[in-house]
Amino acid sequence: MQNKGLVSVFAILFGLVSIYQLSFTFITNKVEDSAKEFANSKFTEDQPHERNVAEARYLDSVANNPVFLGVDYKTAKEKELNKGLDLKGGINVMLEVSVKDILKGLANNTKDAAFNQALENAKELQKTSQDTYLESFFKAFEALPGENNLASPDIFFNKNLEDVIEVGMTNAQVKPIIEKKIDESITSAFEVLRKRIDKFGVTQPNIQRIGKSARILVELPGAKDVDRVKKLLQSTAQLEFWDVYKFEEVAGFLQAADLKAGEIESAKSKTATTVETTQEETDSTASEEDDVSKLLGGQDVKDSLVDDGKSNPILSKMVSLGSQGSPVIATFRLKDTSVVNGYLRNPQIKSLLPNELRFAKFVWGLPEANPQLDGEETSSLYALKGNRNNTPPLGGSVVVDARQEFDQMSRVVVSMQMNGQGAKVWEQMTGNAYQNQSQIAIVLDDIVYSAPGVTSGPIAGGRSQISGNFTVPQGQDLANVLRAGKLPASAEIVQGEVVGPTLGQEAINSGVLSFLLALGIVLVWMIFYYGKAGIFADIALMVNILFIFGILAGLGAVLTLPGIAGIVLTIGMSVDANVLIFERIKEELAKGKAQKDAIRDGFNNALSSILDANITTGLTGLILLVFGTGPIQGFATTLLIGIATALFTSIFITRLFIDNYTKNGKDLPCSTSITKNLFTNVNIAFLKKRKMAYIFSAIMLTISAISLFTNGLNQGVDFVGGRTYTVRFAKDVNSAEIQDNLIATFGSAEAKTYGGDNQLKITTKYKVEETGTEVDDEIERMLYETVKKDMPADMTFEKFVGDQEGKSIGRMEYYKVSPTIADDIKRDSFWAVFGSLIVVFLYILLRFRKWQFGLGAVAAIFHDVVIVLGVFSLTYKFMPFSMEIDQAFIAAILTVVGYSLNDTVIVFDRIREFFGEHPNWKMNRVIDVALNSTLGRTLNTSFTTLIVLLCMFFFGAESIRGLLFAIIVGIFVGTYSSLFIATPIMYDTVKRKNIEDLLDRKEEEEAPAVEA
Template sequence: MQNKGLITLFAILFGLVSIYQLSFTYVANKVESSAKEFANSKFSENEPRERDNAENRYLDSVANNSVMFGIDYQTAKEKELNKGLDLKGGINVILEVSVKDILKGLANNSKDPAFNQALENASELQKTSQDTYLESFFNAFEALPGENELASPDIFFNKNLEEDIEVGMTNAQVRPIIQRKIDESITSAFEVLRKRIDKFGVTQPNIQRLGQSARILVELPGAKDVERVKKLLQSTAQLEFWDTYKFEDFAQFLQAADAKAGEMASASSSNETEEAVAVTDTTETATDSTATEDDDVSALLGGEDMNDTLVDNNNANPILSKMVYPGGQGSPILATFRLKDTAAINGYLRTPQIRSLLPNGLRYAKFVWGLPESNAQLNEEVTALYALKGNRENVPQLGGGVVVDASQEYDQLSRVAVSMQMNGQGAKKWEEMTGNAYQTRGNIAIVLDDVVYSAPGVTSGPIAGGRSQITGDFTVSEGQDLANVLRAGKLPASAEIIQAEVVGPTLGQEAINSGVLSFGIALVLVLLWMIGYYGKAGIFADVALLVNILFIFGILAGLGAVLTLPGIAGIVLTIGMSVDANVLIFERIREELAKGKAQKDAIKDGFNNALSSILDANITTGLTGLILLVFGTGPIQGFATTLLIGIATSLFTAIFVTRLFIDSYTKNGKSLTCSTSLTKNLFSNVNIEFLKKRKMAYVFSGIMIIISLGSLFTIGLNQGVDFVGGRTYTVRFDRDVNSNEIQNELISTFGSAEAKTYGGDNQLKITTKYKVEETGTEVDTEIERMLFETVKKYYPADMTYERFVGDDEGKTIGRMEYYKVSPTIADDIKQASFWAVLGSLIVVFLYILLRFRRWQFSLGAVAAVFHDVLIVLGVFSLTYRFMPFSMEIDQAFIAAILTVIGYSLNDTVIVFDRIREYFGEHPTWKMNRMINAALSSTLSRTLNTSLTTLVVLLCMFFLGAESIRGLLFAIIVGILVGTYSSLFIATPIMYDTVKRKTAEDFVKRKEEDPALEA
């Protein structure tokens, strides 16, 4: 081997760099362990919030202290090996910015019938189309009858777009302008979200726009307060300042509205009016009531003894009977209601018959709810109803766009508050509004996303300078979040979470523990096997393997890549591939020694002859890994990343590092047999007539494929939420539970649901498609509450909803993990998976065709791959109903299928390489003799590689995390079937599709076809 010194230097430097990169992870983990110990010594397990705060304070205090080699914790945290959600816990969401809202804004909320009809039609088209919403809108607009023009003054020719669109422009000319404006708005949304996340305080956040779509991926590893994150991401930050009416302005209206509602209720024989109105308004009301924070409004509730006649607990009075207490004289609060009654009250207040009772001076009044607050007497939450001074255009007196800065501080009563600074235009208008409020003794409501945060009166004259303040019963973090949202600016449109994954930190730590254990055991078994089979050469291979693992983790840390559970599985698979390369080399050295060559020549020729097979096998696997990287998302990309890195490092360590050790050992004439006394002559005289057994193999495989296809067409597959949409919860109990019993109760609650034992008998994976078409935090909360109420009786009596959904570190029971996929994105995942599998088949077919220059080789390889994939699918279809682990078809399963494709091709290509070699070495042999001999000569390598790979996968399968058990099972089945198909399917098909001639006839044209040369 040339340039040994250079390669040695490179390997040493690469190793040192890898150790340096990993030292940051060591320092970060060491400091965080100390912080945990400190927090645990101060607070008990029943005080999780206090422990978290103590831990954070400790980390802040030592952030800049040097730990080792001048590395401090803050630097180490920035450069440590990133762990994914499944290892660290946290939240991963995909938000979709509403293009429909942006279009409405660009059209200045046009009332044009064609425009609004096109919007509705586009929403319907989106349920079955893969087009973007904008493309669906354009198609829907064009499909409407008549000559409809986008550049109409009633649509896009307005003040918003007067510099871009002119009257007379064709629809084709307007389209790219609207496309550009939409893209600018989504980019603006991305920047707003990025600014919010940057201030959130989570280390290593990841935010990226997915292509040119309206979707934005946000990953926050380690984030514990999930509801806070959701609120931060979805808040549009629509800040408005409104003048308010007073209680006395609406006292008579409330009485009249109550009487009218009573008439409407009595007019209905089934008394269903209230419920119907409430249901109609549930979605909108939930936004008002549940997406808010607590606030203490008791200071504004004056005159509780006034107009006591308003409070009528008679159920014949649908509105007044629900009132907790009315507002007081001069108060901006009309009345206070229970939070659970807000949907019904909203329904009444929006009913045309009741709205018509408003006097002319009040007919544009806008009813809005305040922040919920706990009522100790009622033991539930209540909220106040306000009436804002609306107008025909329904626009506020002052909008939030004038706010240029915001910060969390404290008011005169030492309460957390948010201070805002306005620009010059806003300051002038604010002074005018506060001056009017001072003169009329009125109030100004500060409204954020249609929720009144506070409605203070003005007692000291007009406020100049443009400063204002929002007060309330905020925590410090809530105040910081609100200031952050206001400072970052509002989203240009609403953003819905269409895919979400929440993993509790406890589940993440358990995954790390199980992953490290299974990985360690698998590694020890492989190291021992290599020594037991290859002797001293096996020791060199083991050292190279350990160096390979060091390189992989070093590169992952240096690149800032994210390590996930599937990524660990990818590293484990890399161990098998690294061993495969060494097995190929050692087997070739043994063959060369058996021919009587000198040891030095045998080693040289062994490495050279194995190189072609090693490269072909790794390139085919690398191609499937590359496709996974392109089409996959999240953990699947982590799997592909580690696989690709592992392929590169395995090639280097197997070809160069192992060679360095072997050359160094044998340079003084020391013997290296690449075997032990037990394995010296193993497989040396094997000569199996594989081709004679091909008809039997065809029949066996045909039966297996027919059974698989029959099962796929009749039983089908257990499609996970990735492909059909829905919500999945991992729920842990404090005792063993009966999954069938709980499933029946969940079905009665949701209509359709599945509950399967997941890991231990005290843990279930619960999946439901209830309200799968609906998105929004309020729907998620509703379903989680329904889930909790259904399973509550299986928990201790003191179990609360807050504890059930909480994500505290060290949590032992409750909802441990949550995953949601909307049907829209499920269709996209399904389509991407299809193209990933099809693309990998096409790519490897073309590679093999170019590499071997014979279509028969490609046909045999691809036929074997189809054979393997169909059988794996068939096994999953036949067994998913009774296997004790999840066998859902999801993105991880697609990764497994592509891995099976890569492994099957790896095996097949090595066999084909040996056949091609025999063409040149034995030109007078009959083809069947030559192929049988080639297959027999690779048998030792095939069994060795399959066995070592299976050992590591079985360790991961039995000892690793539950979440990747299905992925590992698919790969295990695929390896068994792939090993069989490379010997009994791929090669026989290649043999049966060429003319039965001698090898000499087959290679007559080798001069113009160099690929056929040995």
């Protein structure tokens, strides 16, 4: 090998750079371990929040202290190897900004019937369309009957857009303007979210807009307070100041609403006696005063009510009643607020509102733990003084600054400063409230944070405060979102994943264990099989691993569980390259060549096969990188990096050691006494057995097809939408029993053992079409109530959903995908698989110049994919691990494609080489000899790769077990198909069974044979 010195210098420098890049990770781990020890020494396991605060303060205090060679923790943290969500815990969400809300805002909340009908129709179109919401809206608008014009004064020709839209514009002229405005709004939302996240304090956050869509990806590895993050991301920061009704002004309506609700419930059941109400109960002032006096009397109203949910469906759910002069009407359990909302929104009940209350807007206050209900959360009901346009007297746009402070009672508050215009309105509002002895409700995203009275006259200067029993982090977050500004529209989580830090640490532990075990077995096997040459291959392999981690750290890439699987798979590929080289060296030695010549020719002849095999696998990895998201991109990234480093270390590093060892004439047989003659005299007539192989494969394909059409596949939430929870119990549980309980709660649900018998993976499609924090919280609360009886007695809801480090039971992981996102994932997955087949066919066509080779390879790949799908279809109902078809499974399928192709290309390379060497042989003889000559390499590589994968399968993380099982099945099937499907199909598609049909004799004479 020429330029050995240059290769050596490059390898040494690259190794030193990799060690330097990884040193930052060692520094951060050392400091963070010290921080954990400090926090654990100060607080117990029952104080997770205090531990987190103490840990954060410790890290802040030592952030700038030099740790090693002058490098401080802060600097090292910025350059460490990033760990993904599944290794570190945290939250990963896909937010979708509501284009519908933006359109409403641009149209100035118009009441135009055509416009609003088009919005609703667009929502329906989205369920079956891949168009954006805006494209669906345009289609829906144009499909409406009549001449509907977007530029009409009732829609987009208004104060908001009068500078860009004119009367008389056609719809075609208006569309690009609206598209631009929508894009600007989404960009604005992205910037608002970025500012909020920058202030949140999570290290290595990632926020990116997905193309030109309304979707924004937010990744916060290490974020432990998940509820806090979700509120931070989804809060529109729609701050409003409203005048509020007093209790006595609304109490009469509340009782009338309760009576009417009772009538409605009685009518539904058709068994209860109809409760009669008179018109005087709502219209007569005298009767209303009587009702109020009853409510305000000395008797306990709630004790006089029958809590049967029918006679008094509203008041029977009441925890406490408001008092005279108070802005609170009544207090209810948090879990009952949605039921009360349903009654208050009922048209029959709304019609009972007297004229002076007809614009009243009912909203809820911040949830608070009620000590009288063992800490269960309650919320207070308020009635805001609305108006015909439903607009507040003062909005949050006037706020120019906000910060978390402490009031005179040392309570956490958020102080705000308004601009001049806001200060004037605020002074007028506070003056009226002082004069009328009333309150002003401070409302953020339709939640009343506080409703203070004014005791000292009008407030000048635009200063105000929000209070609400905040913790310091809550106060900081509220000030953060107010400073960053409001989102131009609501942002809903359409895809989300929450991983507790405990699962992340367990994943690291299992990943490291399986990695080291697999590595150890491969290292020992290479020495056992190839002797001293195996030692050199092992050294090259270790250098390869160092390079991979160094490049990942240097690029700022994220290491995930699938990424670790990619690295482990790269070990097998790196070994494969050395196996090819050593097998070719053995062949050259068997021909009687001198050792120096045998080594040179062995490397040269193996180069073509190595390049072909790695390029084809690299192409599938590239497709994964383009079409995949999140962890799948992590898998593709490590796979591509591993391919590049494996090529360098296998070809150059191994060669350096071999040349240095043999330069003084030392013997290097590339085998041991046990393995010396393995596979040397094998003579299998592969082509004669092709008919039996065709029959066997046809049977397997038929069984797979029948199962796919009858049993189908266990499609995960990635493809159908839904919510998945990983729940761990203190003891082993019966999954079937819990599944029955869940079905009774949600209507449809699935519970499967996930890992140990004390852990379940629970999936439900309940309210899958609905988004929002309230819905997520509702479903988690329903889940908690369903499994609570199997949890310890002291398991509260807060402990169940909490994500503190060291947590051993409760909800450990959460994953959600909306149906729209699921459709997109399914489409991208299809194109990934289909695209890989096209790319493979084109590459082989280009590389071998004959379509028969491409057909054989694609047929083998199709064969392998269908059988792997069939195995999953046949076995997913009884396998003791998750066999869901999700994004990880698509990664596995493409890996199988790459592996099968790798094997097939190496066989084809050897066949093409033998065509050139033996032009007088019959084609069947050439093929059989070529297949037999590659058998040692094929089985050796398959064995080492399987060992690696089996270690990961049995000792690795549960979450990638399905992915690994698919690859393991794929290796068995892929090895078989490269020998008995790809080559025979290529052979049978040649018109005449001789070499001239595949190679032009003139080209053979003018060009040297391509060496494999």
